[in-house]
Amino acid sequence: MENSKIKAFIPLLYLVWSDDLLTPKEFSTLQEFITSLTLLSPEEIQFLLSKVDISNPPSRNELTEWKSDIEKSIKDKSSIKSIFDIVVALSDKDLNISGLELKFTKLENDLGVLGEELIQNFKTKADSFTASSQTNTNFDVQKITEILDGTEAAIIKKVKSVISRPEFAYETSTDINVYRQTVYNWCKILADENLGNMAYPKQYGGGENIADYFAIMETLSYHDLSLVIKFGVQFGLWGMSVQSLGTEKHYAKYLKDIGSLKIPGCFAMTETHHGSNVKGLETTATYNHNDQTFTIHTPHEKAQKEYIGNAAVHGQMATVFAKLIIDGHDYGVNAFVVPLRDTNGNVLNGITIGDCGHKMGLNGVDNGTIRFDNVVIPKENMLDRFASVNDKGEFESPIPSDNRRFFTMLGTLVGGRIGIPRSALAAAKSGLTIAIRYSDQRRQFGPEGGSEVPILNYRMHQRRLLPHLAKTYAVHFGLQYLTSRFLNRTESEMQDIEALAAGMKSYSTWSTRDILQECREACGGKGYLSENRINALKNDTEIYTTFEGDNTVLMQLVAKNRLAEFRKSFGEMGSFGIINYVYENARTAIAEKNPIITRKTDDEHLLDNQFHLQAFVHREKTILASAARRIKKLIDEGLEAYDAFNVVQHQMIDVAEAYLERVVLEQFQITIEKVEDVKTKEILLKLNQLYALSQIEKNKGWYLEDGYMEAVKTKAIRKMVNQLCWDIRPDAVSLVNAFDIPESCLAAPIAV
């Protein structure tokens, strides 16, 4: 029966029995099709039907022959696009089938197969576009590292060399007592290296270098994050609270021993019932006139100090925040140094320590609860920079408002909100280094007949990781800017800097949360094994979104600061400021909303820095003005301010986010402008474009609602994001290598 008429139907037969999962229903479809072919004889039809009988499959040899026949016939015929084309090729033109094309097309549809795909199976493999992409080095990695490290390169190098020593091998014990002790020992080594006291005044043995202190925090974060948090509690929270809230006598008494870790200590602010709303702390410090002492007391169980780092095991002293009471009068929250343990580690009388126990992460840090049962401390233990009790037992302060004083005190501690986001950023860099290196090596699937392809060549995988890589670079420069503003601060800028720090803390820690989540999933099962460290990175940083201020609460503060600034800028414009502003804004918006702009989609425009920044600024301004109007309207309608702010909470997050994104983009752009090396500039520009466009894409709903962009443009942006991911992919490994994380810190077997 092997005539050429029959031969023409081999592709169909092969199709039935090949890899495609045809169902019994589709078998019958094919049987009907064959039966309907009037140009075949009944015998020929019978023969073909016998070959699509589900209970009587062809032999493997037969299948192999069919395949080879087809391959021979269509070899190198690129014109072949459908099953019908194969049929024609196989029939050697001796069969009159030209009228059957529609029937075959219908069959392809009925079977739900894509002719083009099917044909791939038979073709000699051309090079796959997807398979062709690979890692390349198009720029000098070290030049990027130098830009990232900037003026802190020396201290970064020193810290890296310390944490790469053998004694910093990661602790693998799941016993939290062992882990806590290891972390303590590490802290001691760092103290001995004079890294802990870096920020303290030189006269107390310190390095008097706050910039270096932040760089230390960030670099340590390439290593175990329990270490950086324990380090931060001891030298940052505990030491800096003494330095910022105390006076000379406290510096002389404590700073040197804090810096050397001779006095491990705590920062005891949070209470069980008061975390975000610290103004409401309930611990009391009652002044005793008779012997000039304070009695520190926990009035009820829920007023105990909670989550206090260094409390459960090592802390010998604590800066305790408590309401100062003199003669029954409450003078608001103030700070006191309270001893917790003797030098042998025995808990002192009146102190009750609890252990927070096992946590989601950071189990190398001994968080605990502290309760005070009428603990008496000498008067000199009050940290008295902003308030004191005089010899007559009277309260004195240059800041009469209790709240204002308290917030001034908190303001001096803003450094924590710089250290934490920088630590979070470092963790994101570690995660991305592991995930991107792995994705460059891990192969899975591939073109039919070809080798498997690195998973980083897949568009979804690029989409999952590369915008995060771009964002990490962007946030890096945003945090550099925050640090520099803090280091060069003047009194009048403090509120803005505090808001920026609160905002960048939230932006960076949320970003890290998202990045490490994606890294975990992108590494599949390997990402779940603790040996590959994404577990530790992710779970340790999980609390970063909560401590040093809950992100959601902080974002509300940032938004309130923006609203206040907004009102001030009206003031400066004069009484009719608002009207002018609205008019100006409308005019700008009209200019930018010119249909030629809202629909502009050429590459040059989409990749233009100015377009990006304008779009970010427009969003920032518009959302802010809209929130301000809405709050005013709600209050005019009779709502209390507290209620009005609650109604707009969701919008306030956008106000803060739009502000932060603009700052981050702007700082990234300013940094790039200063870069001279062409190749370096080129790749940083691409990352900047990817950051800008992927943020716009994320916010496209807003831009479309606002009318700033039309659908044609947001769609073009989506495509451009895909394209940028594809273009950056060959440089991705070099870009994570530029973070220059010590291999001993990365440690993940999959990242080698």
Add this chain to the structure above:
Amino acid sequence: MENSKIKAFIPLLYLVWSDDLLTPKEFSTLQEFITSLTLLSPEEIQFLLSKVDISNPPSRNELTEWKSDIEKSIKDKSSIKSIFDIVVALSDKDLNISGLELKFTKLENDLGVLGEELIQNFKTKADSFTASSQTNTNFDVQKITEILDGTEAAIIKKVKSVISRPEFAYETSTDINVYRQTVYNWCKILADENLGNMAYPKQYGGGENIADYFAIMETLSYHDLSLVIKFGVQFGLWGMSVQSLGTEKHYAKYLKDIGSLKIPGCFAMTETHHGSNVKGLETTATYNHNDQTFTIHTPHEKAQKEYIGNAAVHGQMATVFAKLIIDGHDYGVNAFVVPLRDTNGNVLNGITIGDCGHKMGLNGVDNGTIRFDNVVIPKENMLDRFASVNDKGEFESPIPSDNRRFFTMLGTLVGGRIGIPRSALAAAKSGLTIAIRYSDQRRQFGPEGGSEVPILNYRMHQRRLLPHLAKTYAVHFGLQYLTSRFLNRTESEMQDIEALAAGMKSYSTWSTRDILQECREACGGKGYLSENRINALKNDTEIYTTFEGDNTVLMQLVAKNRLAEFRKSFGEMGSFGIINYVYENARTAIAEKNPIITRKTDDEHLLDNQFHLQAFVHREKTILASAARRIKKLIDEGLEAYDAFNVVQHQMIDVAEAYLERVVLEQFQITIEKVEDVKTKEILLKLNQLYALSQIEKNKGWYLEDGYMEAVKTKAIRKMVNQLCWDIRPDAVSLVNAFDIPESCLAAPIAV
């Protein structure tokens, strides 16, 4: 100097020294303002200036007097809205200040203060709107539980009673050996209760009830998730692979002992180098004609079996997937029962077991690696339902294509993709129960002078948790639907059901990931403590997005299935189907895109089920057609299918998601239609509306791009989502209580 002229300026003085954080710059602003007041005498100006001298603050008593003066003057005067209004009230109208209004307004602006807010400080507290919301019971909780449990109520009740026994107290040891043994012991108890063999045929001691088996998996997931996974490995993966891939002789030999846990076993498919692409597995099973045996062999290290549950410690046997080789010919991947350990737990010759070690979660499951060094097994150990080697040593199979056979085999194992998403859903329910109960009790901040307010009263907190609550209900009914389709499956539906299972597995596990993340953050520091169980829930379910098929890969499969269905529906429409479809679609779109509809924002419309479903269906259809067109275009342009599919990967995720969301919404709506009790129906409807609108809000960028909605409508939807959250808040605690999770399972101290 206390004349009434001066008195009028008290509000300003108070403002300077009050809680607002005025900067030195703002002090000078105020000083300039005072100096400019021509209606005051030089002495009066001097006096006022002396009261805004930063180096000479007023006494606390003075401040208190000022405050009380202000309060007395403005008491109950609701007309007072600005600082100027207070000034007027205080001046007793005897000061000619009417011309100063603009100056005061400018001052308010310059200082960046909101007069309205400031005034709240002085007013007698009215009831706060925000503070007034509280938990209520508006419906019968048990009625909802009955709807959720449905026909499985009896088995659910039984499982809950078992896991509430004292021996199921959570394991708190961090020693993974202890934990693994505890989980094993729990599995033994469940086996003794005849819960493990629930799905097996009655003749082998089973319950022959697959519906109950799924309900058991789901209910066990309220307890330790290592337990449910170990249980699933033993009774699901290991047992069901024997049942689905083996024949009578295997059932008789193994099923009873698997069901009783006498033979702990493994499901050994994944290899280090092949996870998603299991078609490429490299382990070999070579047939030996001489003694009718197979030699199981691991050709190189990266072909070892990896992540295999039950392998590291307990497994005595495994279903091993390996390429069958006969006479040098490769017959594709088949399954074989291979002994690993003797009954004393000693590893057998030729077997090398590795331990995956510590993982991010599920540390009660002993995952391991397995290597085979020429391990010989008898011929009867081949699970031969779909393929076998006959007495002559020839390969036989009713499915000649190797790939098709393999995918048919995998298809019989689809049950795992039902058990896992149901388990994930249960974990989300636990997390939400903990977070919502806590948010209802946890108080923080409050109206000035009032008590602190439950954090669930804050709009952001509602936004964070309540759409997730609605989604959890929605997914519940989606998974009920999936289960029911699986239980009532016919051969011709299998591909669709497999796609639905793959999709719902991804949708549910990603949803759980997001929900538990939000729950952790919403519980702040408490959410970080292991005692509150979000740690375990979150880290244990983390791998759910990877195992039983990586979600991203599964979503591509779902999308391909939708594309195939799409092509078939063309087929059914005839050769000109595509043209007709496009025409029909355009017509529908034109009707629905009528400006009256795209801009319709009345409540009735926004809350209308029909509107929701139409919007979901429109999205599903449009995205699918657009992806189909795009792939066709890319292939027409000369791209290989493999490359074309890579280019659209990102869009394929949307294709799959839009399909799943439509299914979930539809099933939720169908369920509600059947509810008769009015109160029950009412609250479920609200949840359904919240699910529908929050998904539309999430996808608003798409709806705006498509033109299906205009900005006015998406904005109205955002407001409606806020409103629904506010409306559902009093019922939130009852809605999580309706999940009816045993208190001993919840166990979190904060959820009591």
